[in-house]
Amino acid sequence: MTLPSESLPPPGWGARGIDGLLGAFPPGQLSEIVGPWSSGGSSLLLALIARVTTSGGKAAVVDGTDAFDPFSAAAAGVDLSGVLWVKCGGRLDPACRAADLLVRCPGFVLVAMDLGELPLRRRQSLPSSLWLRLRRAVEGSPTILVLRAPQRLAGSAAALVVSARRLEARWMGASQPTRFAGLSSELRLLRARIFPHPNLLPPLEGEGTRNPLSPLGRGQGEGCWTIEWRS
Numbered sequence: 392m393t394l395p396s397e398s399l400p401p402p403g404w405g406a407r408g409i410d411g412l413l414g415a416f417p418p419g420q421l422s423e424i425v426g427p428w429s430s431g432g433s434s435l436l437l438a439l440i441a442r443v444t445t446s447g448g449k450a451a452v453v454d455g456t457d458a459f460d461p462f463s464a465a466a467a468g469v470d471l472s473g474v475l476w477v478k479c480g481g482r483l484d485p486a487c488r489a490a491d492l493l494v495r496c497p498g499f500v501l502v503a504m505d506l507g508e509l510p511l512r513r514r515q516s517l518p519s520s521l522w523l524r525l526r527r528a529v530e531g532s533p534t535i536l537v538l539r540a541p542q543r544l545a546g547s548a549a550a551l552v553v554s555a556r557r558l559e560a561r562w563m564g565a566s567q568p569t570r571f572a573g574l575s576s577e578l579r580l581l582r583a584r585i586f587p588h589p590n591l592l593p594p595l596e597g598e599g600t601r602n603p604l605s606p607l608g609r610g611q612g613e614g615c616w617t618i619e620w621r622s
Contacts, residue, residue, distance in 0.1 A: 409618055412553070412578065413442050416535050418500075420584075421526045421548055424539045426555030428508060431576025431618065434467070435555060436503055436539050441468035443535075448500030451475040451493045455486040456507035475499075487521055494529040494536050502529075505539040522548035543581075552582035558617065580614035 416422050416439060426432035443450045445468060452459055457478045461471055477493075479486040483506070490504040522538075522545040529536040538545055543552065558575045 409438060409616070410442070412614075412616060413439050415551065415583070416537060417550055418533045418535050419530055420550035421522065421529060421536045421538065421545055422551040422553075423543060423545050423549045424537060424553050424555065425541065425543050425581075426576075427541050427557075429574065430555040430557045431574060431578065432539060432555035433505070434576070435553065435578060435618075436505065436537065437464055437467040437469060439535075439537065440464065440474065440501065440503060441470075443501045444470035444473035447473070449473050449475070449498055450501040450503065451477065451499050453477045453479065453486050453489045453493065453502065453504040455479050455483065455505055456481055458507050459505065483517065487517075487525075490536070491525060491528055494525065494532065494534050499534050501535045501537065503537045503539065506541075506544075507539075508541055517544055519546055519548070522546065549582060550584040552580075554579045554581050575617060575619050578616045578618055 412435075424432045424435055440450045440452065441464075450473060452474060454477060457480060459476055459478075461476075464474070465471055475493075477486075477489045479489065486504060486506065490502060493499060493502045525536065526545075526548040538549070543549075545552075556577045556579070558577055
């Protein structure tokens with residue numbers, strides 16, 4: 392499914408494909424958004440935060456690399472009055488402890504743990520027991536817990552995994568293209584242990600494709616969306 396940039400509303404609103412994907416992140420579970428810098432993964436996370444906050448919910452952003460930009464978030468439709476921003480100064484341990492604490496606090500619809508490029512740059516080991524502990528902490532709660540990282544970290548502890556891959560960056564400029572205008576990215580479903588209602592996600596376009604999140608589509612391939620993100 393391709394969403395043309397000229398008709399794309401702020402991320403998470405009105406566009407059938409992206410809104411359906413955002414609705415698939417399950418409460419009471421750990422999910423992952425993976426992909427390198429400038430792949431569209433951070434835009435997907437902002438779209439999810441926008442969806443929660445503009446609906447009146449509260450979101451907590453555990454910012455591992457202090458890279459969260461409130462101006463970009465507001466431009467993406469995020470209601471900043473509904474966001475708790477936890478800056479971790481590039482340290483993994485405080486980020487993990489903050490996420491563990493916040494998912495146990497009532498009132499947050501979403502807790503987003505954004506590690507950016509931190510694991511690759513610091514080369515700090517992250518034991519698998521950490522993700523199992525976070526999964527147990529959020530289980531049974533109404534909170535959506537999302538980990539954003541360049542690569543998969545949570546392993547089998549993640550109920551939903553979406554990967555992002557940059558397809559094309561767009562630039563603007565009269566004499567030469569020097570101003571970033573947006574990018575197109577491929578969002579691919581890598582794992583969905585808990586399947587949402589099939590109406591949440593529309594069938595994929597193209598001959599012979601089916602919605603992999605519906606009961607009939609389990610194990611039949613991966614869902615894939617092409618999304619145009621505007622600057």
